[in-house]
Amino acid sequence: MKTSIRILALAALVTLASLPQTLHAQTKALTAQINVPFAFDYGVKHLSPGMYRIDMQHQNLLILRGPAGPVMAMTRPEVNGGRLDTGRAVFTKYGDRFVLDELWIAGNATHLDIYNPKAKQRTARLYSFESKAPAQIELALLSPTNTAAGN
Incomplete structure (x- = not known):
């Protein structure tokens, strides 16, 4: 009985030890650019118009x-x-304010929903008195490249 428990514990330990390397090898690093012609909210920040580089080393964290x-x-x-x-x-677009909501990556079967509930709620509340519904604006990503992380 003790031998079976030891074998199971050892197998579990080996499996857990190999996960970080497997996940690291499967993680894709994304780099793309976008030219945004208007000021916009991203997360909790208000950003000016301009050229932005998009870096993503993990599917849950995006860096502009x-x-x-x-x-x-x-x-x-x-x-x-x-x-x-x-x-x-x-x-x-809420009134004259823009909020970055989603990022769609060429060649992927998933897109990224930007987690910014405070910015959305604040902006929606500020412009709730307007009779217009929020509009969606799409901008193309420039120079997308996917590479294996660490390369």
């Missing part, structure tokens, strides 16, 4: 590098209907 330096936000992957031919960023 722009004129004011790097800004991070949490993301949540959502399943698409199929693989995409082109990448795009989706902004929701």
